[in-house]
Amino acid sequence: NAGVTQTPKFQVLKTGQSMTLQCAQDMNHNSMYWYRQDPGMGLRLIYYSASEGTTDKGEVPNGYNVSRLNKREFSLRLESAAPSQTSVYFCASSAGNQPQHFGDGTRLSIL
Amino acid sequence: AQSVTQLGSHVSVSEGALVLLRCNYSSSVPPYLFWYVQYPNQGLQLLLKYTSAATLVKGINGFEAEFKKSETSFHLTKPSAHMSDAAEYFCAVSDQWSGGSNYKLTFGKGTLLTVNP
Numbered sequence: 001n002a003g004v005t006q007t008p009k010f011q012v013l014k015t016g017q018s019m020t021l022q023c024a025q026d027m028n029h030n031s032m033y034w035y036r037q038d039p040g041m042g043l044r045l046i047y048y049s050a051s052e053g054t055t056d057k058g059e060v061p062n063g064y065n066v067s068r069l070n071k072r073e074f075s076l077r078l079e080s081a082a083p084s085q086t087s088v089y090f091c092a093s094s095a096g097n098q099p100q101h102f103g104d105g106t107r108l109s110i111l
Numbered sequence: 112a113q114s115v116t117q118l119g120s121h122v123s124v125s126e127g128a129l130v131l132l133r134c135n136y137s138s139s140v141p142p143y144l145f146w147y148v149q150y151p152n153q154g155l156q157l158l159l160k161y162t163s164a165a166t167l168v169k170g171i172n173g174f175e176a177e178f179k180k181s182e183t184s185f186h187l188t189k190p191s192a193h194m195s196d197a198a199e200y201f202c203a204v205s206d207q208w209s210g211g212s213n214y215k216l217t218f219g220k221g222t223l224l225t226v227n228p
Contacts, residue, residue, distance in 0.1 A: 043155075045216070090155070097143065104153055
């Protein structure tokens with residue numbers, strides 16, 4: 001029972017490089033979310049997708065883009081990475097008003 | 112906009128002692144409330160949820176929380192702490208956007224629970 005799968009688990013980038021974080025869920029959930037977690041800040045919503053084909057900005061969208069590729073997959077892209085984007089990124093999914101299920105996170109360091 | 116305040120970024124208890132983690136929320140509509148737990152280097156796991164049914168909610172691992180509308184609180188308790196309870200705990204409130212049936216979450220900043228032998 002995989003749930004929410006995130007890849008990669010760890011990544012180190014140089015400033016200015018780009019990369020895409022991948023997320024896939026196998027629970028047939030309509031909604032998917034991307035959060036970042038920083039020490040003492042809790043989790044902050046970057047982008048979300050209520051359903052396939054729709055995406056919306058969350059609390060901290062600057063510097064990121066997303067793609068809801070299909071119902072299962074929701075990717076997060078950093079076009080030009082900055083040190084301020086060093087963080088742990090979590091993907092989550094949910095169905096209706098049911099609780100969100102989280103992946104294990106991607107630990108991203110930008111030098 | 113909704114918000115969550117977790118009082119105490121770090122709580123330390125002895126094994127066998129009462130655990131009390133505080134959460135206060137702000138919401139203009141009846142909220143859905145959640146407690147999640149995060150163990151080191153892992154994602155978040157749901158402990159329990161309040162969705163306007165019983166005000167006392169029981170969750171996994173012996174945890175429970177009581178919704179008090181008059182105090183806008185949703186504190187998490189466990190009668191007797193175990194070493195395995197050491198983790199970070201997050202309170203969250205849902206935000207239903209207009210016309211939809213999906214719910215964004217606003218998280219508190221978390222409370223790190225340490226359990227001393």
